[in-house]
Amino acid sequence: MNAGENLDSAFSALADPTRRAILARLAKGEATVNELAEPFEITQPAISQHLKVLEDAGLIVRRVDGTRRPRRLVKARIEVMDRWLAMLRKTLEQNYDRLDQVLAALPPPQKGESR
Amino acid sequence: MNKLELKTEGDTHVIARRRFAAPPELVYRAHTDPAIVQKWLLGPEGWTMPVCINEARPGGKIRYEWSNGKGAGFYLTGEYLELEPYSRIVHVERMHIPDATPDNHVETRFEPDGAGTLMTMRMTLPDAQTRAAMLATGMEGGMEASYARLDALV
Numbered sequence: 001m002n003a004g005e006n007l008d009s010a011f012s013a014l015a016d017p018t019r020r021a022i023l024a025r026l027a028k029g030e031a032t033v034n035e036l037a038e039p040f041e042i043t044q045p046a047i048s049q050h051l052k053v054l055e056d057a058g059l060i061v062r063r064v065d066g067t068r069r070p071r072r073l074v075k076a077r078i079e080v081m082d083r084w085l086a087m088l089r090k091t092l093e094q095n096y097d098r099l100d101q102v103l104a105a106l107p108p109p110q111k112g113e114s115r
Numbered sequence: 116m117n118k119l120e121l122k123t124e125g126d127t128h129v130i131a132r133r134r135f136a137a138p139p140e141l142v143y144r145a146h147t148d149p150a151i152v153q154k155w156l157l158g159p160e161g162w163t164m165p166v167c168i169n170e171a172r173p174g175g176k177i178r179y180e181w182s183n184g185k186g187a188g189f190y191l192t193g194e195y196l197e198l199e200p201y202s203r204i205v206h207v208e209r210m211h212i213p214d215a216t217p218d219n220h221v222e223t224r225f226e227p228d229g230a231g232t233l234m235t236m237r238m239t240l241p242d243a244q245t246r247a248a249m250l251a252t253g254m255e256g257g258m259e260a261s262y263a264r265l266d267a268l269v
Contacts, residue, residue, distance in 0.1 A: 009126060011123045011126050012126035014123070015124075084246040085121065085123075085129075087249065088121065089119065089121050091158045091159065092119055092131055092133075093119050094157075094158065094160070095156055095157065095158065096117075096119060096135075098154070098155040099135070099145055099155040100117070100135065100136065101155075102145060102154045102155050103135060103136065103137035103141050103142065103145060104136070104137070106137070106141055106144075108141070109138060109140040109141060
């Protein structure tokens with residue numbers, strides 16, 4: 001899948017805390033469904049459902065290894081999303097830091113101007 | 116320190132929230148008075164806004180043009196939909212880099228927070244193509260190598 005496609009589904013996939021935790025675990029290396037389900041107090045089918053959402057969003061892929069199907073991260077996709085949000089954050093932070101200075105230099109509002 | 120909070124909501128929105136020391140009257144003015152907007156809505160260091168049109172009334176036009184002084188530039192156009200001094204602004208905007216991006220619908224709220232203001236801005240998330248185009252503009256220079264690590268998402 002092209003890294004620039006369907007980023008909306010990737011953002012949506014990241015909205016869930018369990019899925020973010022799964023991604024954090026996979027950032028340390030590939031893991032099977034059983035290994036991923038272990039730290040969570042939810043059933044294996046529920047984990048599989050989360051994995052499907054992450055897979056459909058192109059954030060993870062599965063590998064065939066005998067009877068095992070370990071999942072791993074697709075890093076390029078994570079980076080494209082990350083980069084866009086990082087750019088937005090940086091731009092807004094720089095703007096609002098400047099706005100702090102501009103506001104400090106403005107005369108305070110006159111009495112009666114506020115509602 | 117007044118830290119920016121940034122989060123996605125569903126698959127179509129981004130919410131930015133930040134506190135300012137100044138009261139809502141001033142923060143609202145800083146968003147609607149072109150002479151003030153021109154001083155801060157600039158993005159990365161080195162960029163300026165030579166053209167700033169900001170007609171703060173329903174139906175009023177917005178046009179911001181940015182330049183990095185080295186030949187790179189882009190502009191934004193928009194229209195105001197609703198204004199409630201000094202608490203709420205609703206407008207639409209689009210970037211031209213140089214093709215127009217899909218409309219971004221923005222609601223900005225200013226709430227009193229002690230002597231200051233809590234500002235919450237709810238934006239439409241640009242589609243994948245628009246994000247790629249925005250990353251490709253000169254604005255990316257402002258990002259440096261500060262790509263958040265995956266841990267930062269958790």
